[in-house]
Amino acid sequence: MSVFSLDQFNYIEHLQLDNLLNAQKLISPHPEEMLFVIIHQTYELWFKQLLHDGRRVIDHLEADELPQATWLLQRAGRILQVADTQLTVLEMLSCADFQEFRPHLKQSSGLQSRQFREFEILGGLCETAGEKYANWAEQLWPGITANVGQTLHGAFHGAIQRSNLSLSEIYLNRWQHFQLFTLCEACLEIDRWLVTWRQNHIKMVMRMIGGSAQGTGGTFVEKYLEPTTRYRFFPEL
Template identity: 30%
Template sequence: MSNDPETPNLDFAGTTPYEDYVQADVLTHAQHLRSDDPGEMVFLVTTQVMELWFTAIVHEWETASRALDEDRVPDALDALRRSAWELEALNAAWRPLGRLTPAQFNAYRGALGEGSGFQSAMYRRLEFLLGDKSASMLVPHRGAPRVHAELEKALARPSLYDEVLRLLARRGHPVPAEVLERDLTRKYAPSDGVELVWAAIYADRDQHSELVRLGEALTDVGELVWRWRNDHLVATRRAMGSKPGTGGSAGVAWLEKRSTAVVFPELWSARGHV
Protein backbone atom coordinates (compact mmCIF):
# COMPACT_ATOMS: atom_id res chain seq x y z
CA MET A 1 0.00 0.00 0.00
CA SER A 2 1.41 3.37 -1.00
CA ASN A 3 2.25 5.83 1.79
CA ASP A 4 2.06 8.73 -0.64
CA PRO A 5 -0.22 11.29 1.07
CA GLU A 6 -1.66 12.21 -2.34
CA THR A 7 -2.92 8.65 -2.96
CA PRO A 8 -6.56 8.22 -1.89
CA ASN A 9 -7.69 5.27 0.17
CA LEU A 10 -8.07 2.32 -2.20
CA ASP A 11 -8.77 -0.52 0.25
CA PHE A 12 -12.44 -1.15 1.11
CA ALA A 13 -13.95 -4.27 2.65
CA GLY A 14 -17.05 -4.11 0.44
CA THR A 15 -18.22 -1.79 -2.25
CA THR A 16 -16.76 1.70 -2.33
CA PRO A 17 -18.49 4.56 -0.49
CA TYR A 18 -18.94 6.18 -3.90
CA GLU A 19 -20.82 3.14 -5.18
CA ASP A 20 -22.90 2.95 -2.00
CA TYR A 21 -24.00 6.55 -2.47
CA VAL A 22 -24.32 6.92 -6.26
CA GLN A 23 -25.34 3.35 -7.15
CA ALA A 24 -23.26 3.67 -10.30
CA ASP A 25 -23.24 -0.07 -10.91
CA VAL A 26 -27.05 -0.08 -10.99
CA LEU A 27 -27.14 2.90 -13.35
CA THR A 28 -24.51 1.61 -15.77
CA HIS A 29 -26.08 -1.84 -16.03
CA ALA A 30 -29.65 -0.66 -16.61
CA GLN A 31 -29.26 -0.67 -20.41
CA HIS A 32 -30.86 -3.78 -21.89
CA LEU A 33 -30.59 -3.41 -25.64
CA ARG A 34 -33.20 -4.99 -27.90
CA SER A 35 -31.54 -4.59 -31.28
CA ASP A 36 -28.11 -5.02 -32.84
CA ASP A 37 -27.95 -1.40 -33.95
CA PRO A 38 -25.10 0.50 -32.20
CA GLY A 39 -27.21 3.67 -32.10
CA GLU A 40 -29.73 2.15 -29.71
CA MET A 41 -27.37 2.60 -26.76
CA VAL A 42 -27.29 6.40 -26.97
CA PHE A 43 -31.07 6.51 -27.43
CA LEU A 44 -31.63 4.37 -24.35
CA VAL A 45 -29.05 6.14 -22.17
CA THR A 46 -30.33 9.57 -23.20
CA THR A 47 -33.89 8.55 -22.36
CA GLN A 48 -32.79 7.23 -18.97
CA VAL A 49 -30.88 10.45 -18.27
CA MET A 50 -34.05 12.39 -19.07
CA GLU A 51 -35.95 10.30 -16.52
CA LEU A 52 -33.35 11.17 -13.88
CA TRP A 53 -33.69 14.88 -14.69
CA PHE A 54 -37.47 14.58 -14.45
CA THR A 55 -36.96 13.11 -10.98
CA ALA A 56 -34.70 15.98 -9.90
CA ILE A 57 -37.05 18.65 -11.29
CA VAL A 58 -40.11 17.10 -9.64
CA HIS A 59 -38.19 17.12 -6.37
CA GLU A 60 -37.39 20.82 -6.78
CA TRP A 61 -40.95 21.81 -7.62
CA GLU A 62 -42.36 19.79 -4.73
CA THR A 63 -39.80 21.49 -2.47
CA ALA A 64 -40.87 24.89 -3.83
CA SER A 65 -44.54 24.03 -3.34
CA ARG A 66 -44.02 23.14 0.31
CA ALA A 67 -42.00 26.30 0.88
CA LEU A 68 -44.73 28.45 -0.69
CA ASP A 69 -47.38 26.77 1.44
CA GLU A 70 -45.32 27.75 4.50
CA ASP A 71 -44.64 31.31 3.24
CA ARG A 72 -40.92 30.60 2.79
CA VAL A 73 -40.56 32.41 -0.52
CA PRO A 74 -36.71 32.60 -0.48
CA ASP A 75 -36.53 28.81 -0.14
CA ALA A 76 -39.03 28.42 -2.98
CA LEU A 77 -36.94 30.75 -5.13
CA ASP A 78 -33.82 28.69 -4.44
CA ALA A 79 -35.61 25.51 -5.56
CA LEU A 80 -37.02 27.17 -8.67
CA ARG A 81 -33.61 28.52 -9.66
CA ARG A 82 -32.03 25.10 -9.22
CA SER A 83 -34.79 23.63 -11.37
CA ALA A 84 -34.02 26.14 -14.11
CA TRP A 85 -30.44 24.87 -14.33
CA GLU A 86 -31.76 21.31 -14.30
CA LEU A 87 -34.16 22.14 -17.12
CA GLU A 88 -31.23 23.52 -19.10
CA ALA A 89 -29.45 20.19 -18.66
CA LEU A 90 -32.62 18.26 -19.52
CA ASN A 91 -33.07 20.26 -22.71
CA ALA A 92 -29.43 19.68 -23.67
CA ALA A 93 -30.12 15.95 -23.53
CA TRP A 94 -31.93 16.29 -26.86
CA ARG A 95 -28.64 17.01 -28.63
CA PRO A 96 -27.54 13.39 -29.09
CA LEU A 97 -30.96 12.59 -30.58
CA GLY A 98 -31.67 15.82 -32.39
CA ARG A 99 -29.67 14.92 -35.49
CA LEU A 100 -31.00 11.43 -36.07
CA THR A 101 -31.93 10.68 -39.65
CA PRO A 102 -35.07 8.60 -40.28
CA ALA A 103 -32.92 5.64 -41.29
CA GLN A 104 -30.90 5.81 -38.09
CA PHE A 105 -34.00 6.01 -35.89
CA ASN A 106 -35.81 3.27 -37.79
CA ALA A 107 -32.83 0.94 -37.26
CA TYR A 108 -33.93 0.36 -33.68
CA ARG A 109 -37.37 1.94 -33.48
CA GLY A 110 -39.00 -1.47 -33.53
CA ALA A 111 -37.27 -2.26 -30.23
CA LEU A 112 -39.55 0.25 -28.51
CA GLY A 113 -42.61 -1.84 -29.34
CA GLU A 114 -45.58 -0.11 -27.69
CA GLY A 115 -43.23 2.01 -25.55
CA SER A 116 -43.52 5.79 -25.69
CA GLY A 117 -42.27 8.72 -23.65
CA PHE A 118 -45.96 9.58 -23.31
CA GLN A 119 -46.07 6.73 -20.77
CA SER A 120 -43.41 8.23 -18.46
CA ALA A 121 -44.86 8.37 -14.95
CA MET A 122 -42.26 10.85 -13.70
CA TYR A 123 -42.89 13.18 -16.62
CA ARG A 124 -46.60 12.93 -15.84
CA ARG A 125 -45.88 14.06 -12.27
CA LEU A 126 -43.90 16.96 -13.71
CA GLU A 127 -46.85 17.96 -15.89
CA PHE A 128 -49.26 17.68 -12.95
CA LEU A 129 -47.05 20.07 -10.96
CA LEU A 130 -47.38 22.53 -13.85
CA GLY A 131 -51.17 22.33 -13.55
CA ASP A 132 -51.64 20.21 -16.69
CA LYS A 133 -53.83 17.57 -15.09
CA SER A 134 -56.14 14.85 -16.35
CA ALA A 135 -57.36 11.74 -14.55
CA SER A 136 -57.16 9.82 -17.84
CA MET A 137 -53.37 10.09 -17.67
CA LEU A 138 -53.41 7.58 -14.79
CA VAL A 139 -54.91 4.84 -16.96
CA PRO A 140 -51.61 3.60 -18.50
CA HIS A 141 -50.25 2.95 -15.00
CA ARG A 142 -53.04 0.80 -13.58
CA GLY A 143 -50.78 -2.24 -13.78
CA ALA A 144 -48.16 -0.65 -11.48
CA PRO A 145 -49.90 -0.06 -8.10
CA ARG A 146 -47.12 2.03 -6.50
CA VAL A 147 -46.71 4.28 -9.52
CA HIS A 148 -50.48 4.63 -9.91
CA ALA A 149 -50.87 5.59 -6.25
CA GLU A 150 -48.14 8.24 -6.53
CA LEU A 151 -49.80 9.74 -9.59
CA GLU A 152 -53.20 9.67 -7.91
CA LYS A 153 -51.81 11.69 -5.01
CA ALA A 154 -50.10 14.12 -7.40
CA LEU A 155 -53.36 14.59 -9.31
CA ALA A 156 -55.23 15.60 -6.14
CA ARG A 157 -52.54 17.87 -4.70
CA PRO A 158 -52.25 21.58 -5.51
CA SER A 159 -49.93 22.26 -8.41
CA LEU A 160 -46.92 24.52 -8.03
CA TYR A 161 -48.93 27.37 -9.55
CA ASP A 162 -51.87 26.68 -7.21
CA GLU A 163 -49.50 27.22 -4.27
CA VAL A 164 -48.28 30.46 -5.85
CA LEU A 165 -51.82 31.77 -6.23
CA ARG A 166 -52.70 30.80 -2.66
CA LEU A 167 -49.66 32.75 -1.48
CA LEU A 168 -50.78 35.80 -3.45
CA ALA A 169 -54.23 35.55 -1.88
CA ARG A 170 -52.79 35.31 1.64
CA ARG A 171 -50.84 38.48 0.93
CA GLY A 172 -54.00 40.34 0.14
CA HIS A 173 -54.13 40.14 -3.65
CA PRO A 174 -57.62 39.60 -5.13
CA VAL A 175 -57.18 36.15 -6.61
CA PRO A 176 -60.69 35.07 -7.71
CA ALA A 177 -62.41 32.63 -5.38
CA GLU A 178 -63.30 30.31 -8.26
CA VAL A 179 -59.59 29.92 -8.95
CA LEU A 180 -58.66 29.22 -5.34
CA GLU A 181 -61.54 26.77 -4.89
CA ARG A 182 -61.28 25.00 -8.23
CA ASP A 183 -61.20 21.23 -8.67
CA LEU A 184 -57.50 20.46 -8.29
CA THR A 185 -57.77 17.30 -10.38
CA ARG A 186 -58.68 19.36 -13.46
CA LYS A 187 -56.38 21.21 -15.83
CA TYR A 188 -55.70 24.81 -14.84
CA ALA A 189 -57.52 27.35 -17.01
CA PRO A 190 -56.30 30.95 -17.45
CA SER A 191 -58.14 33.60 -15.44
CA ASP A 192 -58.61 37.27 -16.30
CA GLY A 193 -58.63 38.02 -12.58
CA VAL A 194 -55.28 36.34 -12.03
CA GLU A 195 -53.87 38.23 -15.00
CA LEU A 196 -54.87 41.52 -13.37
CA VAL A 197 -53.26 40.44 -10.08
CA TRP A 198 -49.93 39.80 -11.80
CA ALA A 199 -50.21 43.06 -13.75
CA ALA A 200 -50.67 44.97 -10.49
CA ILE A 201 -47.72 43.21 -8.87
CA TYR A 202 -45.41 43.98 -11.80
CA ALA A 203 -46.63 47.56 -11.99
CA ASP A 204 -45.40 48.23 -8.43
CA ARG A 205 -42.05 46.46 -8.33
CA ASP A 206 -40.82 48.38 -5.28
CA GLN A 207 -43.71 47.29 -3.09
CA HIS A 208 -43.85 43.72 -4.41
CA SER A 209 -40.19 43.00 -5.14
CA GLU A 210 -40.23 39.49 -3.68
CA LEU A 211 -43.31 38.52 -5.68
CA VAL A 212 -41.79 39.95 -8.84
CA ARG A 213 -38.72 37.77 -8.25
CA LEU A 214 -41.06 34.81 -7.79
CA GLY A 215 -42.89 35.69 -11.00
CA GLU A 216 -39.62 35.92 -12.93
CA ALA A 217 -38.39 32.59 -11.55
CA LEU A 218 -41.66 30.98 -12.67
CA THR A 219 -41.35 32.66 -16.07
CA ASP A 220 -37.86 31.18 -16.46
CA VAL A 221 -39.32 27.75 -15.72
CA GLY A 222 -42.18 28.28 -18.13
CA GLU A 223 -39.84 29.34 -20.92
CA LEU A 224 -37.57 26.33 -20.42
CA VAL A 225 -40.53 23.92 -20.40
CA TRP A 226 -41.70 25.49 -23.66
CA ARG A 227 -38.20 25.00 -25.11
CA TRP A 228 -38.21 21.36 -23.96
CA ARG A 229 -41.48 20.72 -25.77
CA ASN A 230 -40.29 22.43 -28.93
CA ASP A 231 -36.95 20.61 -28.93
CA HIS A 232 -38.89 17.35 -28.56
CA LEU A 233 -41.06 18.34 -31.51
CA VAL A 234 -38.10 19.23 -33.72
CA ALA A 235 -36.15 16.06 -32.84
CA THR A 236 -39.19 13.90 -33.54
CA ARG A 237 -40.03 15.65 -36.79
CA ARG A 238 -36.44 15.24 -37.96
CA ALA A 239 -36.27 11.54 -37.05
CA MET A 240 -39.68 10.35 -38.23
CA GLY A 241 -41.51 13.10 -40.06
CA SER A 242 -45.29 12.91 -39.72
CA LYS A 243 -45.54 9.16 -39.15
CA PRO A 244 -47.58 7.98 -36.12
CA GLY A 245 -45.58 7.90 -32.90
CA THR A 246 -44.63 4.88 -30.85
CA GLY A 247 -47.23 3.48 -28.46
CA GLY A 248 -50.09 4.57 -30.71
CA SER A 249 -49.51 8.29 -30.18
CA ALA A 250 -50.15 10.84 -32.93
CA GLY A 251 -46.43 11.62 -33.06
CA VAL A 252 -45.63 15.06 -34.45
CA ALA A 253 -49.31 16.12 -34.48
CA TRP A 254 -49.55 15.54 -30.73
CA LEU A 255 -46.28 17.32 -30.04
CA GLU A 256 -47.32 20.29 -32.17
CA LYS A 257 -50.41 20.71 -30.02
CA ARG A 258 -48.36 20.43 -26.82
CA SER A 259 -45.81 22.97 -28.04
CA THR A 260 -48.44 25.72 -28.11
CA ALA A 261 -49.47 25.22 -24.46
CA VAL A 262 -48.36 28.11 -22.22
CA VAL A 263 -47.07 27.36 -18.72
CA PHE A 264 -48.24 29.82 -16.02
CA PRO A 265 -50.28 31.68 -18.66
CA GLU A 266 -51.14 34.88 -16.77
CA LEU A 267 -47.48 35.60 -16.11
CA TRP A 268 -47.11 36.01 -19.87
CA SER A 269 -50.37 37.76 -20.69
CA ALA A 270 -50.03 40.23 -17.78
CA ARG A 271 -46.92 41.72 -19.39
CA GLY A 272 -49.11 43.41 -21.95
CA HIS A 273 -50.74 45.49 -19.18
CA VAL A 274 -47.58 46.76 -17.51
Protein backbone atom coordinates (compact mmCIF):
# COMPACT_ATOMS: atom_id res chain seq x y z
CA MET A 1 0.00 0.00 0.00
CA SER A 2 1.26 3.46 -0.86
CA VAL A 3 2.25 5.74 2.02
CA PHE A 4 1.02 8.71 -0.01
CA SER A 5 -2.54 9.89 0.17
CA LEU A 6 -3.74 11.66 -2.97
CA ASP A 7 -6.30 13.62 -0.99
CA GLN A 8 -3.46 15.46 0.77
CA PHE A 9 -1.40 18.32 -0.59
CA ASN A 10 1.40 16.60 -2.45
CA TYR A 11 4.24 16.87 -4.96
CA ILE A 12 1.97 16.53 -8.00
CA GLU A 13 -0.38 19.23 -6.79
CA HIS A 14 2.37 21.55 -5.57
CA LEU A 15 4.17 21.49 -8.93
CA GLN A 16 0.94 21.49 -10.94
CA LEU A 17 2.32 18.55 -12.91
CA ASP A 18 -0.97 17.79 -14.66
CA ASN A 19 -0.86 21.25 -16.22
CA LEU A 20 2.90 21.34 -16.72
CA LEU A 21 3.21 17.97 -18.43
CA ASN A 22 0.29 18.68 -20.72
CA ALA A 23 1.61 22.06 -21.85
CA GLN A 24 3.59 20.60 -24.77
CA LYS A 25 1.26 21.23 -27.71
CA LEU A 26 3.10 19.99 -30.78
CA ILE A 27 2.18 21.44 -34.17
CA SER A 28 3.95 18.91 -36.37
CA PRO A 29 4.13 15.10 -36.49
CA HIS A 30 7.93 15.20 -36.13
CA PRO A 31 9.14 13.47 -32.91
CA GLU A 32 12.05 15.92 -32.45
CA GLU A 33 9.70 18.87 -31.99
CA MET A 34 9.13 17.70 -28.41
CA LEU A 35 12.74 18.50 -27.46
CA PHE A 36 12.49 21.91 -29.16
CA VAL A 37 9.34 22.79 -27.20
CA ILE A 38 10.58 21.53 -23.82
CA ILE A 39 13.90 23.37 -24.12
CA HIS A 40 12.14 26.67 -24.82
CA GLN A 41 9.54 26.13 -22.11
CA THR A 42 12.38 25.49 -19.68
CA TYR A 43 13.98 28.77 -20.72
CA GLU A 44 10.74 30.59 -19.97
CA LEU A 45 10.66 29.09 -16.47
CA TRP A 46 14.23 30.26 -15.86
CA PHE A 47 13.33 33.73 -17.17
CA LYS A 48 10.48 33.83 -14.66
CA GLN A 49 12.91 33.04 -11.84
CA LEU A 50 15.38 35.67 -13.09
CA LEU A 51 12.65 38.31 -13.06
CA HIS A 52 11.50 37.22 -9.59
CA ASP A 53 15.02 37.35 -8.17
CA GLY A 54 15.96 40.50 -10.10
CA ARG A 55 13.18 42.48 -8.42
CA ARG A 56 14.31 41.16 -5.04
CA VAL A 57 17.88 42.24 -5.79
CA ILE A 58 16.68 45.78 -6.50
CA ASP A 59 14.78 45.89 -3.20
CA HIS A 60 17.83 44.67 -1.28
CA LEU A 61 20.16 47.13 -3.00
CA GLU A 62 17.87 50.06 -2.27
CA ALA A 63 17.86 48.98 1.40
CA ASP A 64 21.69 48.64 1.32
CA GLU A 65 21.34 44.94 2.10
CA LEU A 66 24.40 43.99 0.09
CA PRO A 67 24.91 40.35 1.19
CA GLN A 68 21.35 39.43 0.25
CA ALA A 69 21.60 41.24 -3.10
CA THR A 70 24.94 39.60 -3.87
CA TRP A 71 23.66 36.12 -3.05
CA LEU A 72 20.71 36.51 -5.42
CA LEU A 73 22.91 37.96 -8.16
CA GLN A 74 25.27 35.01 -7.82
CA ARG A 75 22.32 32.67 -8.16
CA ALA A 76 21.14 34.55 -11.24
CA GLY A 77 24.60 34.02 -12.69
CA ARG A 78 24.25 30.28 -12.06
CA ILE A 79 20.87 30.28 -13.79
CA LEU A 80 22.36 32.02 -16.83
CA GLN A 81 25.15 29.45 -16.81
CA VAL A 82 22.51 26.70 -16.89
CA ALA A 83 20.75 28.54 -19.74
CA ASP A 84 24.00 28.48 -21.68
CA THR A 85 24.60 24.79 -20.94
CA GLN A 86 21.08 23.98 -22.13
CA LEU A 87 22.19 24.94 -25.63
CA THR A 88 24.33 21.80 -25.69
CA VAL A 89 21.14 19.76 -25.32
CA LEU A 90 19.42 21.71 -28.10
CA GLU A 91 22.45 21.03 -30.29
CA MET A 92 21.48 17.35 -30.11
CA LEU A 93 18.59 18.30 -32.39
CA SER A 94 20.12 17.83 -35.82
CA CYS A 95 19.77 20.63 -38.35
CA ALA A 96 18.17 18.13 -40.75
CA ASP A 97 15.46 17.23 -38.22
CA PHE A 98 14.91 20.90 -37.37
CA GLN A 99 14.46 21.82 -41.02
CA GLU A 100 11.78 19.15 -41.34
CA PHE A 101 9.46 20.75 -38.77
CA ARG A 102 10.68 24.35 -39.04
CA PRO A 103 8.03 25.34 -41.66
CA HIS A 104 5.32 24.53 -39.08
CA LEU A 105 6.75 27.24 -36.79
CA LYS A 106 5.83 29.93 -39.34
CA GLN A 107 6.78 33.26 -37.67
CA SER A 108 7.13 31.86 -34.16
CA SER A 109 10.44 33.13 -32.75
CA GLY A 110 12.40 33.62 -29.56
CA LEU A 111 12.02 37.32 -30.32
CA GLN A 112 8.49 36.91 -29.01
CA SER A 113 9.67 36.02 -25.51
CA ARG A 114 8.23 38.88 -23.50
CA GLN A 115 9.86 37.64 -20.29
CA PHE A 116 13.36 37.84 -21.75
CA ARG A 117 12.72 41.42 -22.92
CA GLU A 118 11.42 42.24 -19.44
CA PHE A 119 14.61 40.82 -17.95
CA GLU A 120 16.77 42.89 -20.30
CA ILE A 121 14.80 46.01 -19.39
CA LEU A 122 14.88 45.19 -15.67
CA GLY A 123 18.64 44.77 -16.02
CA GLY A 124 18.90 48.27 -17.42
CA LEU A 125 19.43 47.92 -21.17
CA CYS A 126 17.22 50.95 -21.84
CA GLU A 127 19.89 52.89 -19.93
CA THR A 128 23.05 51.14 -21.10
CA ALA A 129 22.15 50.20 -24.69
CA GLY A 130 20.48 53.52 -25.41
CA GLU A 131 17.32 54.85 -26.99
CA LYS A 132 17.63 52.59 -30.03
CA TYR A 133 17.15 49.51 -27.84
CA ALA A 134 14.22 51.08 -25.96
CA ASN A 135 12.47 51.98 -29.23
CA TRP A 136 13.04 48.50 -30.61
CA ALA A 137 11.62 46.87 -27.46
CA GLU A 138 8.57 49.12 -27.67
CA GLN A 139 8.00 48.10 -31.28
CA LEU A 140 8.01 44.45 -30.24
CA TRP A 141 5.94 44.90 -27.09
CA PRO A 142 4.12 48.27 -26.92
CA GLY A 143 4.15 49.60 -23.35
CA ILE A 144 6.86 47.23 -22.11
CA THR A 145 9.16 50.09 -21.04
CA ALA A 146 6.42 52.29 -19.58
CA ASN A 147 6.40 51.07 -15.98
CA VAL A 148 9.96 49.86 -15.55
CA GLY A 149 10.75 51.75 -12.38
CA GLN A 150 14.14 51.00 -10.88
CA THR A 151 16.56 48.72 -12.73
CA LEU A 152 19.42 46.49 -11.64
CA HIS A 153 21.84 48.93 -13.24
CA GLY A 154 20.29 51.91 -11.46
CA ALA A 155 20.00 50.18 -8.09
CA PHE A 156 23.63 49.02 -8.29
CA HIS A 157 24.89 52.51 -8.99
CA GLY A 158 22.73 53.91 -6.23
CA ALA A 159 24.38 51.55 -3.75
CA ILE A 160 27.85 52.50 -5.01
CA GLN A 161 27.11 56.22 -4.79
CA ARG A 162 25.86 55.90 -1.21
CA SER A 163 29.12 54.21 -0.27
CA ASN A 164 31.01 57.38 -1.31
CA LEU A 165 33.58 55.15 -2.99
CA SER A 166 34.60 54.89 -6.62
CA LEU A 167 34.74 51.54 -8.37
CA SER A 168 38.53 51.90 -8.52
CA GLU A 169 38.70 52.43 -4.75
CA ILE A 170 36.53 49.38 -4.15
CA TYR A 171 38.75 47.16 -6.29
CA LEU A 172 42.06 48.55 -5.05
CA ASN A 173 40.92 48.11 -1.43
CA ARG A 174 38.75 45.06 -2.01
CA TRP A 175 39.43 43.42 1.37
CA GLN A 176 38.40 46.57 3.23
CA HIS A 177 35.25 46.89 1.11
CA PHE A 178 34.63 43.21 0.59
CA GLN A 179 30.82 43.39 0.44
CA LEU A 180 30.94 46.01 -2.31
CA PHE A 181 33.69 44.10 -4.09
CA THR A 182 31.73 40.82 -4.15
CA LEU A 183 28.64 42.75 -5.28
CA CYS A 184 30.61 44.13 -8.25
CA GLU A 185 31.95 40.67 -9.06
CA ALA A 186 28.45 39.19 -8.99
CA CYS A 187 27.28 41.88 -11.41
CA LEU A 188 30.20 41.09 -13.70
CA GLU A 189 29.18 37.43 -13.72
CA ILE A 190 25.68 38.36 -14.88
CA ASP A 191 27.12 40.17 -17.89
CA ARG A 192 29.67 37.44 -18.48
CA TRP A 193 27.10 34.66 -18.72
CA LEU A 194 24.62 36.73 -20.70
CA VAL A 195 27.30 37.45 -23.29
CA THR A 196 28.51 33.83 -23.30
CA TRP A 197 24.96 32.58 -23.79
CA ARG A 198 24.32 35.04 -26.63
CA GLN A 199 27.56 34.07 -28.37
CA ASN A 200 26.87 30.35 -28.09
CA HIS A 201 23.29 30.89 -29.20
CA ILE A 202 24.60 32.54 -32.37
CA LYS A 203 26.86 29.55 -33.03
CA MET A 204 23.93 27.21 -32.54
CA VAL A 205 21.71 29.24 -34.90
CA MET A 206 24.41 29.32 -37.56
CA ARG A 207 24.78 25.56 -37.24
CA MET A 208 21.03 25.06 -37.58
CA ILE A 209 20.14 27.48 -40.40
CA GLY A 210 23.39 29.12 -41.52
CA GLY A 211 24.73 32.63 -40.99
CA SER A 212 22.97 34.22 -43.96
CA ALA A 213 19.57 32.57 -43.55
CA GLN A 214 16.57 34.44 -42.17
CA GLY A 215 15.14 33.31 -38.85
CA THR A 216 11.46 32.51 -38.34
CA GLY A 217 11.05 35.93 -36.71
CA GLY A 218 12.39 37.64 -39.83
CA THR A 219 15.79 38.48 -38.37
CA PHE A 220 19.33 37.79 -39.57
CA VAL A 221 22.32 36.75 -37.45
CA GLU A 222 24.53 39.64 -38.57
CA LYS A 223 21.87 42.34 -38.29
CA TYR A 224 20.15 41.33 -35.05
CA LEU A 225 21.92 38.62 -33.04
CA GLU A 226 25.57 39.69 -33.31
CA PRO A 227 25.00 43.28 -32.02
CA THR A 228 23.34 41.88 -28.88
CA THR A 229 26.68 40.41 -27.76
CA ARG A 230 27.77 43.98 -26.99
CA TYR A 231 24.91 44.55 -24.53
CA ARG A 232 25.89 44.91 -20.87
CA PHE A 233 23.85 45.61 -17.73
CA PHE A 234 26.95 46.96 -15.98
CA PRO A 235 29.29 48.35 -18.69
CA GLU A 236 31.19 50.50 -16.18
CA LEU A 237 32.66 47.46 -14.46
